[in-house]
Amino acid sequence: MNPTIVSAFAKLAWEDLKDWAGDRVVRRGKSYTSRVEDLCLTTDGALLAWVQGGDRYATLVRCTAAGKLSSTCTCPYGSSCKHAVAAVLRFLDCIQLQRLPPPAEADDERFDELANRCDPDEEEDEDLAAAIPPRRKPGDDAIRKHLLELPKNELVDLLMEGRDVIPELRQRLADQAELKEGNVPKMVAAIRKEIHRVTRDPGWQNPWKREGYTPDYSHLTQRLSNLLAIGQADAVVELGTELLKQGMNQAACSNDEGETGREVADALKVVYRALARSSLAPGQQILWDIDAHRLDPGGILDEISGPLAQDNQAAAVWSPVADQLAARLEDFPARKPDSPEVYTSAKFDRERLMNWLLLALEKAGRKSEIIPVLERETKQTDCYLALVRRLIQARRRQDARAWALKGIEATAGNLPGIATELQGELRNLAEKEKNLPLVAAYRAREFFVSPGLESFKSLQAAATQVKVWDVVRGMALRFLETGRRPDRANPAGKRKGKTQESAPDWPLPPTGLPEVETDRRRNAFPDASTLIDIAIHEKRPADVLYWFRLRVGQNGLALTYQGDKVAEAVADAHPDDAIAIWKEMIAAETATTNQAGYQSAGRHLRKIKQVAVHIGKETEWQAYLESLCLLNKRRPRMLDVLTALAGRRTPII
Structure with a gap:
């Protein structure tokens, strides 16, 4: 063991641990030292341990010669966690007892656990990666060579044995037998049954307990691929229609990070390949893709390139598509005029259908029909903004102004965001006209x-x-x-x-x-909060203080939300007032008696120290710090903050 590494760990103070992991994590880590098992040292001086928590976690901790700590752990936190703190404290106990842990074996299973914990999408910590030795890949080539050399009867016997112990292999072999016999209806019925089974239960994940369930679509995907391989594209598309409805619903009901949606997408990629080979006409393929996207508000299909993503269809193909979408929009139930709800799922669906119609009209070269559609739909979908922008593109500026004014009046009360954007379009028109x-x-x-x-x-x-x-x-x-x-x-x-x-x-x-008439949230004048922000912007510290005192009188929470930026803004011109504001904030934060409040108080104290030293009042600062120590002598966590500010270090050993 490198004595420099031992020295670096031995010199650690409690303040170093708290700066690295936070006070709360350090306190919890103290109670976990007895749960550290099989502590070892890697060849380059990192600590490697098992730590028992909600599960058994592999933990790796490094300390540089300068005392900088870093770690990785298989727990949900991943780094700077209580398990890493516990490993450090346990190692320091070993140093005190003069019993250094043994070196880690090169094939220690914890290296594999930690390597699997690394996210491939994140940048890897080179120092931590260095502690994990490279692992040999399985000898796939050797296994393949061995299988090729087996006699045919032995290979068949091996597959039959595997069939008995691996359900996936048994089903794969059965599918291939069905395909060879050409029994397509039986296969379609079996795949339909599997769609119902796979989509039955939603997925879920609990990252803190490392538990969860993700539906496994791999077998379904393979069976769809097998069906497509024998030329049954229409059957795959028919099954895909059912998969779309049930799979999208399952993904929407799942409580996970998109794992279920990715499973659904993988299976649908086969369906989209079948769609391109099916007997459906190009226009019908486009409509199928539109219907699929209407079922997909979550963007599961975004990574799949279907007919809509291909810009190679003629206007003659798109025109019948536009006619069918227009008929659907015409048949869509109208919104009740007296409905109090401004945004419903029906309105959302109608708006999406309208947007697909607009795309189809654009692709069909029937742009002249777009504006009339938008004009009719304003009462149903509040599409004033899209209409105004189309009118501006068509250089119909007077019509654009008229519709913008009508839209502002219709939406300012219930949909103020639309009204604001419409006003922005009017302002843009004025800018264009100079x-x-x-x-x-x-x-x-x-x-x-x-x-x-x-x-x-x-x-x-x-x-x-x-x-x-x-x-x-x-x-x-x-x-x-x-x-x-x-x-x-x-x-x-x-x-x-x-x-x-x-x-x-x-x-x-x-x-x-x-x-x-609008629901005005700001009805209290003077608007001291905005006046403070403007005075800070214009560098008028005296006015900042005036309006801040008034604002605190209006609402005591202003001290919490604006006190810090006010104190910083006036610190140069009115340092004593800035210090007074920070002191008020420190008193309020300390009174919360929680760690977050103590940490906030510490930040304000550092700013007071900086200002006090700058104006030559370091003696007053020291006296204030000592008074806080006396006042908080029964608050050990606040005393930790004050001790750190005083520049004192508390060695661990």
């Missing part, structure tokens, strides 16, 4: 409807271009203080569906947008 005053007016309305720092900055950029920012800025700030909109002649008036006249001194033109 109507900069109107662009600024739209930006102003966005700010008044949704005040915040970002909308204020957008307004600033637009108003600066038309040289009215100084006036607009003052009015915008007064709005945040009073709630009175400066762009309205009657700021308190609310007339649904009507446009408001601009106030005489408002320097921007009217937008012509309807004023709609």
Whole structure:
């Protein structure tokens, strides 16, 4: 064992472990030291151990000469876990007892466990990988050579023995016999039965207990491939239609990370190969693919290249597809006019069907029919945004404006996101037409409807271009203080569906947008939160403090959510006020008596120290730190934080 490695572990302090794994994990790791088994040392100085937890986990820990710790573990956490902490503490016990663990064997099974734990999609830790020796691959070539040299009768006997102990092999051999006899109806019936069996139970995973169930589609996939191999493409497509419905439903009901969906997709790849070879006409193949995608809101088919992904069909093929989709849309149940629900599964399905129709019309060269479809569907799917964008593409700007205004009025109350995007399209039109005053007016309305720092900055950029920012800025700030909109002649008036006249001194033109009653979450003025953000942005520390004190008076939670950024913003100009804010936050965080609060208090303390040293008040800082130590003498976890700040280290051994 390299004495440098032993020395590196021996020099570890409790603060090193806590910085690496966190205080909570270290505390739990202490209670796991008795569960460490078969501790060994790898050839390059890493610790290798079994640790008993909810399961038995293989754990590998490394410590550099500089005291930097790293680990990997087969537990759900993967690294920096309580098992790794326990292994380190157990090793330190061995050092104290002067009984170093034995070296690990090159073929130790824990190396395999750890190698299998590595995610191939993630970048591998080179240091940890170095501790895992390379493993020899199974001798597949040697086995194949041995089988080729066997006499035919011995090979048959071997397969028959395997059939008796391996169910998958027995079924594979039976399928091949059925195929040779050409008994297709019997095979189709058997595959249909298997579809029902495989799709019966949803998948699930519990990563913390490393438990779960994923339906195994491999046999079904093989049987579909076998059926396709003898030229039964139509039968495979027919079975695939059933598989689509049942498999998609199973994947939707599964509680996993997509494992079930990937199984379904693997089987459907065979069905899509059969679709291309089937007797269905190209247009019918496209419709089959569209119906499949309508059953797939989760994107299981995204990686499969079907007829829709191939851009090689003529307009004459797509035109009948468009006619059939149009007929389906016509027959789709209409939304009730008085329905209180703004978004339902039926509306979602109708919108998807409409989008497929639009694609088919586009592919069929019937673009002139797209806008009328969208106009009819606005009352059913609220597709105002798609309609306005199509009208703009067609250079029908006046129609686009009219539909945008109609859409804003229809959606601002229940679907404000659509209304906001429609207003954005109107603003884009104004930008294209170089109507900069109107662009600024739209930006102003966005700010008044949704005040915040970002909308204020957008307004600033637009108003600066038309040289009215100084006036607009003052009015915008007064709005945040009073709630009175400066762009309205009657700021308190609310007339649904009507446009408001601009106030005489408002320097921007009217937008012509309807004023709609909305559920305004921001109805408390002055809006101190936004005023604070703007004052920070404009570097006005005195105003930051003024509005922050007012905000804390309005809502005590402001100290938690805005105190830190306020203190940082005023630290240079008003260091004593910044320190006072951080002290208030420390008192609040300490009062929570939980580790997260103590860690937050530690971050604030570090900032106080930095400011105090900068302004020459290091003595006051030390006195404050000592007072906190006395105040929290019965809170050992808070004392750990304070000890670390004081620069003290607590050796483990």
